[in-house]
Amino acid sequence: MIEVIGVSQRFDTQRGEIHALDRIDLEVHENEFVTLVGRSGCGKSTLLRIISGLIRPTVGAVRVAGEQVARPRRDVSVMFQRPALLPWRNVRKNVLLPVEMLGLDKRQYTDRAQALIELAGLAGFEEKLPHELSGGMQQRVSLVRSLIQRPKVLLMDEPFSALDALTREEMSVELQRVVAEESTTIVFVTHSIDEAVLLADRVVVLSPRPGRLERIVDVPIPRPRTLGHNAHADQVSAISAELHDLLQPAPQVAT
Amino acid sequence: MVTPVAAESAPTSARRRRTRERIRAFGLPILALAMIVALWWLATVLFNIPTYLVPGPDLVVSKMIDLNSYLAEQTFVTTKETVLGFGLAILLGIPVAMSIARFRLLEQMLYPLLLAVNAVPKVAIAPILVVWMGFGLAPKIVMVVLLCFFPIVLATVAGLRSTPSELVELSQSLDAGEIKEFVKVRFPWALPQIFVGLKTAISLAVIGAVIAEFVGSSEGLGYVIVQSGASADTALAFAAITLLAIISIVLFYAIQLVERSLLPWAEENR
Ligand SMILES: Nc1ncnc2c1ncn2[C@@H]1O[C@H](COP(=O)(O)OP(=O)(O)O)[C@@H](O)[C@H]1O
């Protein structure tokens, strides 16, 4: 579904050139859930922006559904770290924003909006304004909004990292439940190993400066997955330990 | 899955708090005003200030009652000039601000010019406006526009520039196009700041109308003040000044009322 082919990204800044990504090759299959982990500044957000078409890579190309990405696509949806809700729109109208922006027929999406709102545990809050909701609920609205147009690809950039630890766990368990009914290919950026292992079919590990693809780790644990006690605890801890080692800063080696 | 439930009692207690706030918002200024008027009156009586220098509030009020229909007419004239000029300043200022916010080149061209025009003391222009446009409505409106234009443009540009980056990225990721982005995101986001500009501008608008009336007019409260000066009728001047203050306050709160009803979300957000 997503092919990242030899992508490198450099930024010209006042303090010189930043080499953000270096020759990234990655393929994400249809309906796969891939998490991107790496230390902060290793280019995770940049890679997501490139896949979404918000920025063009300096070198290389991205294909989604077989077509080269030159600009944001209608079937690719992005969810950000911050909820990015419009403060003057209530929950329902925020959810329907992509429908309006994409020029789709609103009547065809009102039922779906309601169903998703209920699925995300937001029933009864349809008429509330964002400031009346907690951070976790705002992010649920943001999730529902990013699913409304039935995107083929959902790109999520640390969507739960601004939430407190408990809300965060709850959200990641729920995310699986909500997207289980959608056929969506997901790339999910996180710097939490627990989150990465809980959610992913495969975990992509990036190394910093410049951002390189370090390793891809398979997570062959059956779904639905939960946190806490489960039958696959050994497997989970083995994978977590492997990721831990990969994410440790490499000892300084002269090259 | 646990569904969160809104607390039942929250709305009623919030409403009660709001009523209390409203009573305070009106009551306290009125109390302050009453105290000042009382002091004023006391001072004129205690220090025996001659009434042609400072008339007591009683004289001012009786002047207002004696000349009520005349003063009402003059109040209407000044209000009309103010509102028309203010409206025109909005109609001109917002499109200019939109273009400045959108096109860097225009900003570089227009901003220094706007600053220069704004730096000119408007009182100095007033007599020239009379030469150009005579004693009618036009020079008053132009003067009001001159005073209002800058704060409106400034606030609108600042508002349009303040869209959070994640909202810009969101609308870009939806490939919405600039017009939709503007209508659905940038402009509504700018509205609270635009209203800040409008509230600054409305007080200046009244001042503009009065300045224009000072230099060339045969009606309006500014003209009344000039006339009362010539005949040493201080009570009349004070009456006109009081009415000007009332116009300012009423227009200011009218704008605030529009703001509150249009942007109920803004208060909680900023
Ligand atoms: N638009 C930009 N201009 C300049 N430098 C950028 C830009 N976006 C990202 N960078 C730089 O690229 C590197 C990777 O950033 P980012 O992708 O945000 O990392 P991550 O999301 O993994 O924390 C950082 O050093 C960052 O400063």
Ligand SMILES: [Mg+2]
């Ligand atoms: Mg990031």
